[in-house]
Amino acid sequence: xxxxxTTPRADPLTVExxxxxxxxVARYHAEYEDAAAEHALxxxxxRLLGLLSLEPLPxxxxxxxxxxxxxxxxxxxxxxxxxxxxxxxxxPKDRRVKLAAATEEGRQVARGLRESLNFAREPxxxxxxxxxxxxxxxxxxxxxx
Numbered sequence: 001x002x003x004x005x006t007t008p009r010a011d012p013l014t015v016e017x018x019x020x021x022x023x024x025v026a027r028y029h030a031e032y033e034d035a036a037a038e039h040a041l042x043x044x045x046x047r048l049l050g051l052l053s054l055e056p057l058p059x060x061x062x063x064x065x066x067x068x069x070x071x072x073x074x075x076x077x078x079x080x081x082x083x084x085x086x087x088x089x090x091x092p093k094d095r096r097v098k099l100a101a102a103t104e105e106g107r108q109v110a111r112g113l114r115e116s117l118n119f120a121r122e123p124x125x126x127x128x129x130x131x132x133x134x135x136x137x138x139x140x141x142x143x144x145x
Contacts (some may be wrong), residue, residue: 027119035116039109044068046113048076049085049102053110056101058091073100085109 010018029043036046044066051057051065059077063070077100080086085106091097102110124132 024120028117031117031119032113035113038116039113041109042076044072045076045080046110048073048100049080049106049110050113052086052100052102053107056089056099058097058099062100080106 032046033043036043039046041049047066048062051062057065059070059073062077063073066073077086077088081088085103086100087103088098089101091099127135
């Protein structure tokens with residue numbers, strides 16, 4: 001018989017922390033959507049461009065990272081490709097696979113998007129290096145759980 005792992009009831013501090021994390025995420029997404037709109041991009045297009053500015057990726061992997069259907073990714077890539085921000089190229093490891101890659105223009109737009117996300121910069125700048133490192137380490141631990 002399998003044993004179920006039970007989650008303890010949330011105490012008031014945990015509830016408050018979860019709500020604060022939710023507020024930070026909501027503010028991040030709202031600011032990201034606004035920044036994307038300034039470049040005439042949807043939020044999904046901006047997120048895909050951000051991923052591709054780091055490295056070329058196969059369509060299937062993009063769909064997994066964006067948590068959407070591969071057919072949606074195809075449409076997003078098509079629209080970004082038409083604007084000269086993304087290109088398709090064969091995967092050097094498997095020529096049957098197509099990689100989507102940001103063009104130089106796409107990387108510049110992605111860089112501009114990242115630089116325009118200011119909501120957390122000022123509050124984080126008010127924290128000491130040690131406090132920012134602690135926050136980073138705690139967030140990493142949460143993501144590993």
